[in-house]
Amino acid sequence: MxxxxxxxxxxxxxxxxxxxxxxxxxxxxxxxxxxxxxxxxxxxxxxxxxxxxxxxxxxxxxxxxxxxxxxxxxxxxxxxxxxxxxxxxxxxxxxxxxxxxxxxVYRLLGGRSREGVTVYGHASGSTSDALLSEISHYVRLGYRAVRVQSGVPGLPSVYGVSEGRAYEPASAAVPVESVWDTDRYLDHLPRVFADVRAEFGPGLKLLHDVHHRLTPIEAARLGKSLEPYALTWLEDPVPAELQEGFRLIRQHTTTPLAVGEVFNSIWDCRQLITEQLVDYIRATVVHAGGITHLRRIFDLAAIYHVRSGSHGATDLSPVCMAAALHVDVAIPNFGLQEYMPHSAETDAVFPHGYRFEGGYLHPGEVPGLGVDIDEELAGSYPYRAASLPVSRLTDGTLHSW
The missing domain is CATH 3.30.390.10 (Enolase-like, N-terminal domain)
Incomplete structure (x- = not known):
């Protein structure tokens, strides 16, 4: 071998x-x-x-x-x-x-702990009507959980909100700049979730991604204001370099917290997990050292009642999604799996056996990961430079994106 x-x-x-x-x-x-x-x-x-x-x-x-x-x-x-x-x-x-x-692969990880992997979709809209329509689309498809991202009045663009269903933030070779206003956001978002709960009731799991844009006390205020709407999680409320900040958030709100898509190791997660400062850890196969190391992170998390919520946007290939599903189906403390379907072109380059059915993803029974790459077809799609955007406050100060 x-x-x-x-x-x-x-x-x-x-x-x-x-x-x-x-x-x-x-x-x-x-x-x-x-x-x-x-x-x-x-x-x-x-x-x-x-x-x-x-x-x-x-x-x-x-x-x-x-x-x-x-x-x-x-x-x-x-x-x-x-x-x-x-x-x-x-x-x-x-x-x-x-x-x-x-x-x-999941058989090598200990076999099944569940029949399917619960996934959440991405619903967004620049207006309330557009957002509610998008959520309805995912409900009709059978999703049991939806991430809700809304436009903010007065801001020309907001993270996670796109004209179509596919959201890809990396665009131009040189980063695009956007404008952010925290006060407008904090004022608007609770009204968004009030509308969503009024329309869809208590059964649908709702999530929201702050994308590291708040301070701990701002995040605490947001979490408290969203408590009536019973979010499954509030994602990345603050930049996680200062992990003590999550303690302050915890002191002021019972809204569950999720973090970790930019984490690379168990040492990035250790304090947040062992001090029970978060409820979901969102590290993923590709950025956290593979299946071997991600399993270590989730095993540590299990001891402290922290569940998994792996990143799964389209900036990860179907190879990573397949690997994530094998981990998801095996671990005892699975929470949710992010799922953004890839384009038809991507699916053709990466033929795979996993499938979406009834709100669940299934890794399939093909030996190995059940995914491959068509190298000849891949060669017809050459690399194109694309950068993630940057964000500035209304006064021009560079801000977390």
Missing amino acids: RITEARVIVCSPGRNFVTLKIVTEDGVSGVGDATLNGRELAVAAYLREHVVPVLIGRDARNIEDMWQYLYKGAYWRRGPVTMSAVAAVDTALWDILGKVAGVP
């Missing part, structure tokens, strides 16, 4: 993806996602120059040893570029192991 080849594939079927494909001497291959939105080429270079050369000749079955080698051996630990590269290798090796064993 020696590794004989590892290929880094960069393509853009509607948006940029980085994929690692590892091939063994037995002809078995596995794929891993290495996409880092807006910094894809940094990870591709890291893989090609520093990772691929050390993979050749190693035993693909030694997944834990490989993870430790790539993490400890680099000396410069953690960070999104390094951990996305490590994740790509780790995920591809789990894919290979599943194929060799003849079972889907």
Whole structure:
């Protein structure tokens, strides 16, 4: 089971993806996602120059040893570029192991803890009518949970709100700038959720992403004002570098908190989990070191009654989504899985066996991850430079986006 080849594939079927494909001497291959939105080429270079050369000749079955080698051996630990590269290798090796064993990866992780993975969709609208229409669309499709993002009167654009259902923030090669006003947002959002609950009642799970835009006391105020509408979670209320800030939020609101899509390791999560400052941890396969390390994070979280809520936007390829589903179906403390369907072009490049049915995603029973990459088709979609936007307050001060 020696590794004989590892290929880094960069393509853009509607948006940029980085994929690692590892091939063994037995002809078995596995794929891993290495996409880092807006910094894809940094990870591709890291893989090609520093990772691929050390993979050749190693035993693909030694997944834990490989993870430790790539993490400890680099000396410069953690960070999104390094951990996305490590994740790509780790995920591809789990894919290979599943194929060799003849079972889907979730069987190797302990088997099923549930029949399906509950997912949430993204509903947004610049007006109340548009938002309610979008939520109705997801309810008709069978979704049991919906993330609600609304336009704010007086602001020309707001994170998460798009004209169509597909939201892709990375656009121009040079970052686009947007304007933000916290007071307008805090005043408007409770009215949005009042309208949504009045229309859809108590049964639908509702979520909202603040996207790191508030201070702890502002987030506490928002959480308290949203308590009557029983959110399943309030996501990324503040930048998580100051983890003590979540303690202040906790002191003032019972609205559940979710955080972690920009986390890269268990050490980023440790205080928030062990001090029970959050309710859902949103780390994901590709940015948190692969299946091996994500499972460590979720195992720690289980001890402290913290559930999973992995990031799953379209800036992650179907390879990452497939891997996430195998973890989701196996762990005991699963919460929710974000799910944004990919474009037809992306699905064609990444044929996969997972499926959406009745509000649940199912990983399928194909050995391995159940996903692959059509390299010839991928070659017809060359990389296109695209950057995430930046945000400024009305006075011009640079603000968290």
